[in-house]
Amino acid sequence: MELVVLSVPDCPHVTALDDVLAAVLADRRDVRVVHRQVTDQAQAEREGMRGSPTLLVNGIDPFAEPGSRPSLSCRLFRDEDGRVLPTPSGAAVTAALDTVRGPEPVWAKLPPRLRETLGVDGRRRAPEDGGQRAVQQAVLRGIAATGRLPEAALLDRVAAGFSTTAAPVLATLHRRDLLRLDAGGHITAAYPFSVLPTRHRVTPAGGVTVFAMCAVDALGIPAMLDTDAEIHSTTPDGAEVSITVSAGHPEADPAAAVVFTGASSDTGPAAEVCCGQVNFFTSRAAAARWAAEHPGVPGSILSLAEAYQLGREIFGALLHT
Structure with a gap:
């Protein structure tokens, strides 16, 4: 189960809501909490924020008043005794x-081996320990902004805030498979981005073109950056697929395009085990044909909507504090 806390920047009631959630979820390891900041009315409408803070349970707002509309305004709740509170009661x-039963997360539909390799369940987000998350986010923001890796001096300045340097932090991120380093310690990938050219090219709205590690990562980039995007990819059988992501909704050309998500039977980092096996195809038949020709790569065929949602589940909260 996923809980999403939507709020405007510096909302004074988010801390109180976090305290409520911490108490309620003390014995619930099956629940993941994600925070997303909402900065304008268009995003409020897209995310379903009916005032700050809003709590979504598997994408549903169980506290929505009838007739309420998306808004950036301060939100109030009533408890069981009718008292007005800044958060829902425990x-x-x-x-x-x-009581809320939203749609099953897409990652839950994947085989366990593939699920582990893809790094779902939040594994793509570094922990805060030792500046890992800060350095990871600095790398991702640098690539998103310029299409290139940030300067080593910038990463050292970020790491210095945690009394360390970038090199050991990057090495830890490499061991956790949150990014990849070559033999010389240089970054070659920072999921969902690839520093090296791949078959998946993503151009966020108003941004620069970047490469994605796989098809799901390509769809995860606009979700991570909370923006529209154009995606162009070459399928393993040589066809071209174009995806337009607008207001959180992907549309493909050709319209029947799907995503095959597979992983080899080997163990190792996602970059080696599955990134090359997670690709767009022009149709379900084309994906099934490729899968039949590669029996050593078990996997699943996802609709475009499912693949986008999977990208959002993996990468949507990656840049949130």
């Missing part, structure tokens, strides 16, 4: 967890 949140 009892209300507990009831919501017990």
